[in-house]
Amino acid sequence: MIVGEQKPFDEIWDMIKDYKKVLVFGCNTCVAICHAGGGKEAEILASLLKMKATQEGAAIEISHSAIERHCEPEFFQPSMEDVRKYDLVLSTACGVGVNLLSEIIGEIPVFPAINTEFFGAVPRAGEFEEHCAGCGNCILHLTGGICPIARCSKSLLNGPCGGTNNGSCEISPDIKCAWVQIYDRLKALNRLDVMKQINEAKDWSTSQGPRNIKVKLMEENTK
Amino acid sequence: MSFRDIVESGKFVVTGEIGPPKGTDIKEVLHHIELLKGKIDVANVTDNQAAVMRISSLAGCQxxxxNGLEPVLQMTCRDxxxxxxxxxLxxxxxLGIKTVLCLTGDHVNAGDHKxxxxxxxVESVQLLKIVNGMNNGFDMSGNELQGATDFYPGAVVTPESVPLEPQLVKFEKKVEAGAKFFQTQAIYNMDKFKxxxxxxxxxxxxxxxxxxxLKSAGMANFMNKNVPGIMVPQDLIDEMKAAGKEKALDTGLNIAARHIRQLKEEKICDGVHIMAIGMEDKVPEIMERAGLL
Incomplete structure (x- = not known):
């Protein structure tokens, strides 16, 4: 899923303080799971912004709502009439949602209330870890199912650097060295031979945007 | 004689390090070059070492x-x-640079532009392949070069990396990718190094x-705690401690000289890479005490 975190409150306030009618607009899919931008978080953020507006003596009308998803136009349709009554939408969806809503909303700005960060797993409740970089050229079959692109701080392809330190990464003792994990995993799978093969320089062209995919319809495929 | 010829001749080689300055004042670096010239065989010129922005390695090599000191171009893949x-390359x-050391490079997190x-x-293994490809007259995409390079490619290894096995897998890949020489991370335990x-x-x-x-027992403890792959054994820390503050540096120089002498006399390896880290003026003295000058 997509993981994000709410922006610092002061940054959000600076974005919205000159508007008169603001909708804090949540998304109840990925960003709700990571407690950053679901309906509940949109409601809390709206309350905090109202308090701030009162403190600052700013006449801003602040409301909140949420829909199931911000990444497909059809989910917006039932709410668009209401959404267009505001002069600013403060979206707590991921960046995809902000982009898509900006495209379809017309002459109303859509601002981001969260920083969209990564594709993550939830290994333990309340913890989110980046496990995939969406590079467009998957090599997990060569690395024991552990992605060095996302999980090695240098995205190395041929083993650990000199900064590997008792199983941790040189950038932080809290980050595991992906290549030590890959080594251990491949050893357990009796596939260390795979790690001994040189991985050639990566074709990064598949990882650089703007990317799009057009899925062929079933009929086209069978032709 | 090029570094390739010297090292391949079987002579016990001594390489050193030149760290380009942060700024355009090159008085000090020229002084270091003067100090090391004619004593060490070649000097590695560091490439924004520890991710701190400085004069480039290429300009440092020039x-x-x-000024008459044969350089090794350190190249990291970070920047x-x-x-x-x-x-x-x-x-x-x-420009006449003949030796390249291929490194991945410290993370920007370590430096002054975080x-x-x-x-x-690309990374170190792939960079070695690039160098070998260019030596054969082709760029990485397979385009023919108008004139090939003729570099002597080297790499680094950390013999006391923990855990060691994944590091050795990478070492073997570097050999396969064409590394001809290796400079190691600082070593202090001769038995382990053997x-x-x-x-x-x-x-x-x-x-x-x-x-x-080693400049002090404190420095040894600091490195043991903070520098991946460096492990100063307790007996050396005790030796530094016993020397007291005034004799600490002298003792550190003696330890370095003793290790170099042992490495050479017992033919344990092919040479040493002395990383002076701000003590370039002491390198000739270490070499003298080791019996190399």
Whole structure:
């Protein structure tokens, strides 16, 4: 899923303080799971912004709502009439949602209330870890199912650097060295031979945007 | 004689380090070049070492060449993509630089521009392959070069990395990718290093042991705690402690000289790489005490 975190409150306030009618607009899919931008978080953020507006003596009308998803136009349709009554939408969806809503909303700005960060797993409740970089050229079959692109701080392809330190990464003792994990995993799978093969320089062209995919319809495929 | 010829001749080689300055005042670096010239065989010129922005390695190598010290171009993959790396390799070649040390490079997190975007388009193993490809007259995309390079490619290894096995897998890949010589991370435990060398001798590569002078017991403890792959044994820490503050540096120089002498006399490895880290003026003294001058 997509993981994000709410922006610092002061940054959000600076974005919205000159508007008169603001909708804090949540998304109840990925960003709700990571407690950053679901309906509940949109409601809390709206309350905090109202308090701030009162403190600052700013006449801003602040409301909140949420829909199931911000990444497909059809989910917006039932709410668009209401959404267009505001002069600013403060979206707590991921960046995809902000982009898509900006495209379809017309002459109303859509601002981001969260920083969209990564594709993550939830290994333990309340913890989110980046496990995939969406590079467009998957090599997990060569690395024991552990992605060095996302999980090695240098995205190395041929083993650990000199900064590997008792199983941790040189950038932080809290980050595991992906290549030590890959080594251990491949050893357990009796596939260390795979790690001994040189991985050639990566074709990064598949990882650089703007990317799009057009899925062929079933009929086209069978032709 | 080029570094390739010296090291391949079987002579016990001594390499040192030149750290380019942060700024355009080159008085000090020229002084270091003067100190090391004629004593060490070649000087590695560091490439934005520890991710701290300085004069480039390429320009530093040129300063060495102009002043009579044979340089080793250190190249990290942190700051340049494959286009930039290859362009600088071609540039280095025409400037007369003959030796390249291929490194991945410290993370920007270690340096003074922590907000920088790291590159790592390729890494050390792949960079070695690039150098060998250019030596054969082709760029990385297979385009023929108008004139090939003729570099002697080297790499680094950390013999006391913990855990060691994944590091050795990478070492073997570097050998396969064409590394001809290796400079190691600083080593202090001769017995452990001998074990590493017993393993490394299977491969047709030259190994230069990394030497970093201990300045104090505190420095040893700091490195043990903070520098990955460096492990100063307790007996050396005790020796430094016993020397007291005034004799600490002298003792550190003696330890370095003693290690170098042992490495040479027992033919444990093919040479040493002395990383002075601000004590370039002490390098000739270490070499004298080790019986190399």
């Amino acid at each position: 300063l060495c060449l102009q 340049r993509n494959r286009i930039g790396l290859q362009a600088d 071609l540039g280095a070649s025409v 907000q920088a975007k790291s590159v790592y388009d 074990d590493f060398m017993k393993y490394a001798r299977q491969f047709p590569v030259k190994i230069l042991a990394g030497i970093v002078v």
